[in-house]
Amino acid sequence: MGNLTPELAALRDETRDLAKSYGLDFYEVIFELVDYDELNMIASYGGFPTRYPHWRFGMEYEQLSKSYAYGLSKIYELVINNDPCYAYLMRSNAITEQKLVMAHVYGHCDFFKNNAWFSHTSRKMMDVMANHGSRIRRYMDRYGQERVENFIDLVQSLENLIDPYSPYIDRGTDRRRAPPRKDDQDSREVQKIAAKDYMDRYINPPEFLERERERLDQEDQQARQFPARPERDVLKFLLDYAPLETWEQDVLAMLREEAYYFAPQGMTKIMNEGWAVFWHSHMMTRHLCDASEIVNYCDTHSGTLGTSPGQLNPYKLGVELFRDIEERWNTGKFGVEYQSCDDPEVRKNWHRPTNEGRAKVFEVRRIYNDITFVDEFITPEFAEAQKMFVYGQDPQTGEIVILDRDYTKVKTQLLEALTNHGNPIIKVVDANHKNRGELYLVHQWVKGDLQLDEAMLTLQGLFQLWKRPVHIETVQDGKGRLLSFDGEEASTQEVTSSHPVTGRVGVGSEKQSEAEAEN
Amino acid sequence: MSVRRIDQDHTRFRNIVRGKIKHDLKRFVSSGELIGKQGQRYVKIPLPQIQLPRFRHGQNEGGVGQGEGEDGQGVPGQDGEGAGEAGEDPGQHMLEVEVSLEDLAKILGEELELPNIEPRGRKNVRTYAGRYTGISRTGPNSLRHFKRTFREALKRQIASGTYDPEHPVVVPIREDMRFRSMETREIPQASAAIIYMMDVSGSMGREQKEIVRIEAFWIDTWLRHQYKNLEVHYIVHDAVAHEVDQHTFFHLRESGGTKISSAYELCTQLIRDKYPAQEWNIYPFHFSDGDNWSARDTEHCVSLLKDSILPVCNQFSYGQVKSAYGSGQFKKDLDGAFRGTERVVTTDIMDREGILPSIKTFLSKGR
Numbered sequence: 102m103g104n105l106t107p108e109l110a111a112l113r114d115e116t117r118d119l120a121k122s123y124g125l126d127f128y129e130v131i132f133e134l135v136d137y138d139e140l141n142m143i144a145s146y147g148g149f150p151t152r153y154p155h156w157r158f159g160m161e162y163e164q165l166s167k168s169y170a171y172g173l174s175k176i177y178e179l180v181i182n183n184d185p186c187y188a189y190l191m192r193s194n195a196i197t198e199q200k201l202v203m204a205h206v207y208g209h210c211d212f213f214k215n216n217a218w219f220s221h222t223s224r225k226m227m228d229v230m231a232n233h234g235s236r237i238r239r240y241m242d243r244y245g246q247e248r249v250e251n252f253i254d255l256v257q258s259l260e261n262l263i264d265p266y267s268p269y270i271d272r273g274t275d276r277r278r279a280p281p282r283k284d285d286q287d288s289r290e291v292q293k294i295a296a297k298d299y300m301d302r303y304i305n306p307p308e309f310l311e312r313e314r315e316r317l318d319q320e321d322q323q324a325r326q327f328p329a330r331p332e333r334d335v336l337k338f339l340l341d342y343a344p345l346e347t348w349e350q351d352v353l354a355m356l357r358e359e360a361y362y363f364a365p366q367g368m369t370k371i372m373n374e375g376w377a378v379f380w381h382s383h384m385m386t387r388h389l390c391d392a393s394e395i396v397n398y399c400d401t402h403s404g405t406l407g408t409s410p411g412q413l414n415p416y417k418l419g420v421e422l423f424r425d426i427e428e429r430w431n432t433g434k435f436g437v438e439y440q441s442c443d444d445p446e447v448r449k450n451w452h453r454p455t456n457e458g459r460a461k462v463f464e465v466r467r468i469y470n471d472i473t474f475v476d477e478f479i480t481p482e483f484a485e486a487q488k489m490f491v492y493g494q495d496p497q498t499g500e501i502v503i504l505d506r507d508y509t510k511v512k513t514q515l516l517e518a519l520t521n522h523g524n525p526i527i528k529v530v531d532a533n534h535k536n537r538g539e540l541y542l543v544h545q546w547v548k549g550d551l552q553l554d555e556a557m558l559t560l561q562g563l564f565q566l567w568k569r570p571v572h573i574e575t576v577q578d579g580k581g582r583l584l585s586f587d588g589e590e591a592s593t594q595e596v597t598s599s600h601p602v603t604g605r606v607g608v609g610s611e612k613q614s615e616a617e618a619e620n
Numbered sequence: 621m622s623v624r625r626i627d628q629d630h631t632r633f634r635n636i637v638r639g640k641i642k643h644d645l646k647r648f649v650s651s652g653e654l655i656g657k658q659g660q661r662y663v664k665i666p667l668p669q670i671q672l673p674r675f676r677h678g679q680n681e682g683g684v685g686q687g688e689g690e691d692g693q694g695v696p697g698q699d700g701e702g703a704g705e706a707g708e709d710p711g712q713h714m715l716e717v718e719v720s721l722e723d724l725a726k727i728l729g730e731e732l733e734l735p736n737i738e739p740r741g742r743k744n745v746r747t748y749a750g751r752y753t754g755i756s757r758t759g760p761n762s763l764r765h766f767k768r769t770f771r772e773a774l775k776r777q778i779a780s781g782t783y784d785p786e787h788p789v790v791v792p793i794r795e796d797m798r799f800r801s802m803e804t805r806e807i808p809q810a811s812a813a814i815i816y817m818m819d820v821s822g823s824m825g826r827e828q829k830e831i832v833r834i835e836a837f838w839i840d841t842w843l844r845h846q847y848k849n850l851e852v853h854y855i856v857h858d859a860v861a862h863e864v865d866q867h868t869f870f871h872l873r874e875s876g877g878t879k880i881s882s883a884y885e886l887c888t889q890l891i892r893d894k895y896p897a898q899e900w901n902i903y904p905f906h907f908s909d910g911d912n913w914s915a916r917d918t919e920h921c922v923s924l925l926k927d928s929i930l931p932v933c934n935q936f937s938y939g940q941v942k943s944a945y946g947s948g949q950f951k952k953d954l955d956g957a958f959r960g961t962e963r964v965v966t967t968d969i970m971d972r973e974g975i976l977p978s979i980k981t982f983l984s985k986g987r
Contacts (some may be wrong), residue, residue, distance in 0.1 A: 142626040154625065157672070159633030162626050167718070250632075258672040410687040411695045417686070492695045493682030501695045504682065515684045525675050549677035558673035573675075 103132045110189070115205055119384055120207040124463065127210035128224070132203070136192045140176050141165040143189060148181045149214045149230040153237035155253055177405075178202045182213040182238030182366070184224035191546065197394040198401055212233070213464075216372070218365040218470050221268035226362055233355040240348045240611070252349055255355045256561045261524040262335035263357065265364040276526050331528035331543065336360070338529045340498075367522040371471045373579040375419015378405065380463070382420070393477040411501070413493065413515075421487055422478050423462050431458035448482070472519050474511065525551055540567045544575035544613040551575050553593070554586070560586045635716050638727055640667055645731050649861040649979075650972035652834040654724075654967045663724060664716045671715055708917035725845030728838060732979065735986035737846045737901075737934075750802040759799025764819055768798035811849040811983070812901040812934075814840070815890060817883040819908030821858040822875035824946035831941050832907045833870045835975050842983055843903065853890060858881035859913070879913045880906075880950065881920040888928040904929060905937045905982075909946025919949060922957040930963055963987065 105113060113132055120127070135143065145162035146152040168174045179199070180188040188206040190199055194270060214217050270528050291313045296304040332338045337358040340350060366373065370414045382402060390398050406417045429435055433453030442448050465474065479489075489511045495502045505511075521527075531541040540563070556573065563586075566570045570587035574596060582594040641648065648654055654663050685695060728734070755768060773792035778782035778867050783790070816826070820830055844850050854869035855861055861882040864872065887904055895902055929936060940951040951966050958964040965985065967978040 111688070142624065145626060145629075150625070153796060154629055156632040156636050159626065159629030159631070160670070162630055163633065163717075254672055258674055261674060261676075273678055393761055408686045410684075410685045410689065413684050413686065488686050488688060490685055490689070491682060492685050495692065495713075503685070503689050503691050503693050503695060505691065511684055519685060523677070527675055544675070550677055552678040555673045556675050559675050562673065 102135050105190075107133070107134055108196070109199060111132070112196075112200060115391065116200065116203045116207060117383065119388055120204070120211070120380065123380070123383070123487070125207055125211040125380065127186065127207060127214050128183075130180075130188055130206060130210050131185050132188050132206075134192050135189050137169055137175075138166070140179065140189055141448075144176050144179055146483050148187075150228065150233045151227070151231040153230075153234045153249065153253075154241070155257075157246075157257065167289060177401075178206055180206045180209045181227065182219060182222060182362075183227050186210040186213065187227065188278075189551055195397065197390065197397045200389045201381055201385055201398060202573055203390060203399055204381035205377045208380035209373060211380075212373050212376050214371070215467050216369060217468050218269075218363075218368055222362050222365060223358075229358070229362075233359070236355065237352060240352065244348060249348075249352065252352060253356070255565055256336070256353050258559050258562050259336060259339075259566075260356065260360050261522075262333075263337075263360050263364065264333040265361075265368060265521070267334055268361065288541055306527060309374065319433060327532050328529060331530045333526065333528045335527060335529055335542070338532070339566055344568055351576065364522075365470075368370075368470045368472075371415040371419040371422075372466065372469060372474050373419070374416045375421075375423050376466050378420040379423045404464070409562050410503075418487070423465070424482070425480075426465055426478055427458035427462050430461035431456055472516060475515050475519065479508070479512050479515070481508040484511050520547055525549075537569070539570040539572065540570070542573040543591050544573060546576040550577050553577065553582075555592075557586070557591050558586055561583055561591065564588055636670065637665075637667065638723065640670060641665060641719065641724070642727050642731050645727065646973075646976055649834065649838065649976050652830060652837075653666050653839070653974075661722075662718045664722050665719055667715055667717050670717070673699060684815060688964070698798045721841050725841045728842055728946055728979075729845070732840065732976070732984065734980070734983045736844075737986055749958055750804045752800045752802055753833060754801040754803045755798050755960045756801035757795075757798065759801060761884070763804075765798045765800050769796055770799060772796035805860050810847055810901065811851070811899065811943055812843055812847040812903060813853065813891075813895045815853045815855065815902070815904045816869065817855040817857065817861075817870065817885050817887060817904065817906040819855045819858070819878055819883075819911075820872050820874040821878040821911070823878075823909050823911055823943050824941070825834070825943060826873075828909060828941045828943050829870060831969055831972060831975060832939070833974070835907070835939065835969070835979060838975070838979050839905065839982065842979075847901065847915045851895075855883050855886050855890075857886075861886040878908070880908065881917050884921050884924040884929065888924060891929070891932055895932075902933040903937070905939065907939045907941055908950060909943040910940045910948035910950040910951075912950050916972065918953045925958075925964070930961070934963070935982075935985060936964050937982045938964070939982070940966065940968050942968065942970045 103113075109132070115469065117130070141151050141162060144156045152158065165174075165176070168184050169176075175191075177191070177194075178188065180186060186206075186209075188202075188210075190202055194202065203290075208389075213222075226306075237249065237253075242469070256414070276380075291310055293301070293305045293310070302382075302499040329340065340353050340357065345353065384507065385398055385402070387397075389421060406420070408414045408417050431454065432451060433439070433455045434451050439448070456476055465478075469477070484506075485508070489506070489508075490503045491505045491507075491510050492501055493504045493512045526545040526547060527542055528545060529540065530543050532538070556575070560571055560573055570585060571584055571586045574581065574583050576582065583594050583596045648665070651796065652664060687693075726931065729736075752763070755765060769792050770790060773796040774783065775788050776793075776796060777790060814835055816832075818829070820829075840850075852866075854864050854866055856864050856869060856872055856874070857878075857880065858874045858876040859879045859882065863886065883906065891897075891902060912921070925936060938951065938954055940946075940948060942948070948968075951968065954966055962985070965982055967974075967981045969975060971979045
């Protein structure tokens, strides 16, 4: 397994045993030694060298290679969530860096295996990706590269329209076929309860008839309404109901599966990196580094954790949070009494040794994701110690400036940015819009308008899949907008209200999973 | 080594880029946006439309940062990527693709269906090129010829009787080392000289010069693709002519009369001094708005062309840029004087849209 030099193999064994002794728990890790070009190549394929062919990976490769050649960036480590885990080491790295990378990788592998949000990802993804690759190649042979590639382009451009929480929540299945597109919309007659003429007034009073009529209308409405509830997994909806050829369905299903595989990595970026840094720094400084290496280690390590004012470093934020949690749970800074204490002096000097810190960080790495992690563990003290701030445009000068250091604002801003991994939340609300089989999507506005020109292009791609006019309702500068494309003409109009049945139906029930702005 | 998967995808990507550039060539040419993005061998071309579109949030108005600073203090290094977006998305950066000038010339050639130039073969300039074909006893280790070294060592060991076939260990010593060495060879090389002449009299405005500049860029690109060894000269003239450098050529603003013959005389002299016709492919280009001092001077120009310039150059090209003041008479005069002479090519460039057709006319003769 792997192709490590004897020296590196020995180092791997040492690091692995050390990691295990700390309670890290991972699938076997296979390290491969590769040169920078191979690493760039593998990274372009998202870590899977056998992935399906697509020009976008070639573009990625060109950018990585250029940026490496100009000395702008260098990939240190690449690790794949799989059983066994695969990790790549750059051949040209010095031994200290290799140690660091190995320790870091064991952190990631433990996270992959134990974090709940990864529990639904396939652990045989290497094989799955290879199968996808060969299937797509076969389709290319049969239907032509251009044709298959164009279809992949369309799907990739909708790739972010999945429901990242669906693997964990049973939303029920909506297996109904689309209702027949019929034109007779006459509502049914209200059935009176049989009664003698003189009793009719009492047995069938007008209020009752009115209620009945409303009920029937609603039933009709629901029967016509398809999907019955707004569907956030747009890819799945297309897979089930768009008029696609068999091979197209297969390609769409494969790409959707890949999107779901990668989703938890987006949902836990801060935690995953934080956890890996937490462990590499722990193991390096206590065990793996000898005195001659410590300066090199610090140099590399500080490069990883460096912050620039305008960009939040997930490595830094993650590791600081884990350290803070460990410290708090070691000194008893938690629970009702601590929470309700208002005296900053007392809080600061709080010391009731509980030594639950280590257990707590392991628990956190098991059940949290970035949103809940940030929401629960960023405290006023933490935000202040980390000098966190909110930046934005100065309304007068238009410059990007520091706006506020208030901790609730910092947290709100951060949570909003993390919501749905920064992607807009978009749902299918009606697949039979205007009773003409048109597809109606609603952008559930949380914060931030859509990039309109790009949205229109995406919509045009969607049309090619749905093959009937498509619409998306969104909010722009506080006003409702409806973008439509009917195959020939793209149009934008203002809409005052949202779609009759409103896309906001599902919102309430999703509060447990979605980041909600605090206060 | 077999073809790597990534190479196929990369080639595919490059082809898509080429396709996009070809498709938008007209826009690139008339906007002139490629010039100035030009490096030694590459141009950077902004291609936003190559990214797959997505539903995504627009301009990010804020985010969370870390560090010192008062409220209201500027945030440096802020490039539009907020927290949580550090993932795989490239953010809102405009994608710039590097394309080599060589490729650009090919694209231009394909799009305009330009024929390759048949260099005049009489006598070509020779250049020297080194190739690693020789073997020497000294050299850097990176050039060590393993097989030869081994053979020498084996020879020596057999000769000295230290070689044991049962235990065939061959250890080369310093004297056995052989290295690849470079041998220089002369290879024939076609060479070309371009001489740009431009009227900088008062009537040539900023826009007219911009048009000339864009056109010159593309002509340069094409001819460089055709000739390895290309020399370029710039002549500006109003009533008198001067040879200038590239920057001056495009930025100089003179005012005054126009005596075209002055430029043609300087051009003749330049050719006579530097570029013997049997060794060089010579391409004079002249751009003006068509006004000349007098009919007498125009006659003088015609005779200079006939007697001195045409006999030695591959093709004489005249581009007449429309300006508010120019009469456009000069082109008519040239066309009249050189009717039936294929080696004089004249075009009218009305505006930026006219650049591409004009280039096509100039270069489609394959001369």
